[in-house]
Amino acid sequence: MTGRVLLVEDNERLCTMLRGVLEARGHEVRCATSGEAALALLQGERFDLLVLDLKLPGMSGVDLLRHVRRSAALKELPVVIMTGVFRGAGYAQAAAKLGVSAYLEKPFGRDDFLKAVDGALEQGPGGKELNRLLLELFRDGKSGTLELRGGTRVFVIGGEPASFSSPRFVPFLVLGSHLQRADLERFPPSRPGRLPLVEAGLLSYEELLEQSRLFLSRTLIEALVQKQAPRFDPELAAVELPLTPLCLPRLLHQAADAAPFNLAAYLARAGELFPMLTQAYFRLANLLNMGQEEIELLQQLGQGNTVRTILSGLDRPARGGAFLDMLAGMGMLSLNGAQASDQAPDFPQKRLFNRPIEEVAELQAATMSFEDLVDEVSDSIELVVGETGMAAPLSSSDIDFEQEVQRDYATIQDKNYYEIFGMTPGSFSFDALKEAYFAKTRQYSPEKFMQLSGAILGRAQDVLSHYANAYNTLSSVIAKERYDEMLNANTIGLGGKRDDELQARIQFQSGKVFLEMEDFGNAERALQDAYTLAPDDARTSAYLAWSIYKNPGNQRSAGALEKCRMLLTKSLQAERTAEAFAFRGWMLLDEGRDGLAEGEFQKALKLNAHDAHALAGMRLITERREAEKKGLFKRIFG
Known part of the structure; x- marks a missing residue:
């Protein structure tokens, strides 16, 4: 734990040595060689600890201590006494009555000195490290004011940093070229605070919000990395606007990633313990933005591995150790002497965002039940025919349509793509193709489709698919040329291997074109046809998954999302x-x-x-x- 220390010692050599010891531990140190100089510093600046020699020129250390204890602002300031003159238990007891945290008789060792400093900082109003203090405020939902180094005050509302006041903010804006010194001099803000910068036209309100939040985030991360021990005042008055709240768990996660981490010390302390996820993990995990390495690390918890074993398998064990230490500090992780299972969430949770990718096994058609089919198509049925009137008996027109489907299905079996539309290669034209295609498909309306079932429904789908294949082939110059070559090679008829391969390629390319046009419905249909002809092609599976995912008509379908995952898994297994x-x-x-x-x-x-x-x-x-x-x-x- 670090703090801001005033060191009062008239022996310059000893003062320099002690200052070096404190600064090496991360403390910010100011020195004074007399009681008068020390009192002036105490009245003008904020300190977390006073380290005081009793024998000083002019005002003695004892007199300075009396001034400190009589001051309302300084009476709770922790004090460590150093003396080579006033020795014995009697002096130490008298000093304790004046609120002295530690009494060191010269000569004293470096370890004793640091132990006294650390203990005094723990007892003071700024005794808790910022990390620990923020966590306590977050858990209890408390509000108050934190006083950081450099005169920055952070306003905590409901347990999270929400605003600040700092003399460092304007220099921060100037350094980032968001403010010009000349503009500040020409158009000075009318009053203190950040909002007057907007009133003066020096910043837009949106820019003020952006820079305020960035400043607050950087300032707190810097204080966390430095392990500052700020003062905390439970009173919350005159909160400076605008509010710029931060997500505290995410802030602590970022700070853990930025701070240096002593892996050896961590392993000595926790290496042989078994980590386990707690219920608090599930309450806070969705507030974090974990990386893939961190998510994969979490999968090793609860499997009988110690911290040392888990970290030894990582490319960056120090970073993994910092992550586990951060989780443990936030109560999301417990370290146990014996193997234990992870806890489960104690509240309903729809989704855990920071989880590994689920690999979905390919679904077999034979496993789909009638109920599955109903769930899959129910949304589409409602869109077409509404919620009522679905039990009407078949009319004579419906029976005529079934017979028409049967005739169309029989007709396409022995005809090439030109003949399907009543053309020949010599009489072909794009306008005639378009007119014939829409004439044939117009009769297959959604209303009529809804009256079909069983084998007739399947044949109707085959007919439409065949019409689409023929149209996509003949409407593409390149695909048409290839198809003409195939016809001239006497490979007439449907169902041959070369035809399947060609059609798979044609439908795949058509699907990609539709995707580029953001016509996701046609893209899905074309790619589904390609997948039917080439189910083992990795890229076809991937693009079909993408077309299904992007099709707005599938957004409410859990089955469609599951199918996307299955197709992508299958694609990656193939290639x-x-x-x-x-x-x-x-x-x-x-x-x-x-x-x-x-x-x-x-x-x-x-x-x-x-x-x-x-x-x-x-x-x-x-x-x-x-x-x-x-x-x-x-x-x-x-």
Whole structure:
């Protein structure tokens, strides 16, 4: 624990030596060689500890101590006495009555000196390290004011830092080129505070919010890294506007990542213990933004491994140790002498964002029940026919439509794509193709489809799929040329292997074009046809998953989301492609699991450094992090 120390010692050599010892431990030290100089410093600055020699020139140390104890502002200041003259238990007892924390007789050792300083800081009003103090305030939901070094006051509301007042803020803006010194001199703010900067037109309100939140975040992280022990006043008055609240668990996570970590000391203390997730973990985990390494580390908990064993398998064990130490400090993790199982959440929780990627096994068609089918299509049925009137008996027109489906199905079996639309290669035209295609598909309306079932429904789907295949092939110049070559090679008819391969390629390319046009419904249909013809092609599986995911008609379908995951898993099992990793990254990103999404995008870019989806995902993650650092208004309050 560190603090701001006033060292009063007239022996300059000893003063320099003790100052070096304190600064090496991270304390900020001011020195005085007389009682009068020390009193002036105490009245003008804030200190966490007074280290005082009793024998001083002019005002003695005893007189200075009396002044301190009579001052309302200084009466609780911790004091450590050093003396080579006033020896014995009697003097020590008299000093204790004046609130002295420790009484050191010269000569004393370095360890005794540091022990006395640390003990005194623990007892003082600023005795708790900032980390511990913030956690207590967060858990209890308390409000108050923290006084940090440099004159910065942080206002805590309901357990979280929400605003600040600091003389360092304007220099911070000038250093970042958000303010110009000349403008400050020409248009000085009318009154103290941050809002007058907006009143004077020096900053926009949005920019003030961004920079205020960034300053507050950096200031607190710096204080946490330095292990400051600030004063805390439970009174909360005159909170400076605007409010810029910070998420405390996320702030502590960032500070843990920024601070140096002594791995050897941590392993000596906790290396042989078994870590376990607590119920508090589930209450706080969704407030953090963990990386893939951290999420993977958590999967090793509760499996009978000690901290030492877990960290030994990491590429960066120090970072993993800092992460576990941070979780334990927040009560999200407990360290036990014996193996124990992780606790479960004690409240309903729909989703845990910081969890590993689930690999979904491919679903077999035979396992789908009638109830599954009803759940899968119920939303689509409501969109087409509404919620009532679905039990009407088949009319004569419905029976006629079933017979029409049967005739169409029989007709397409022995005809090539030109013949299906009543054309020949010589009479072909794009306008005629378009007119014939829409004439044939118009009769397959959603209302009529809803009256079909069983084998007839399947045949109707086959007919529409075949019409789409034929239209997509003949409407594409390149695909049409290939199809003409196939016809000239006397491979006439449907169902041949070469035809399947060609059609799979055609439908795949058509699906990609539809995706680029953001016509996700047609993209899904084309890619589904390609997948039917080439179910083992990795890229087809990946793009089909992406088209299903992007299709607005599937947004309410849990079955569609499960199918996307299954297809991406199948794709990656067949071949590791950049597209599959990138698509899975975007699905994770939409769930708010930025850490895992970043890992997927990085895998994609290792395979293809120019993959557009992965690059776009990385840009969005970077923008989110910058927005989080800068504190955009909509991310604070939205």
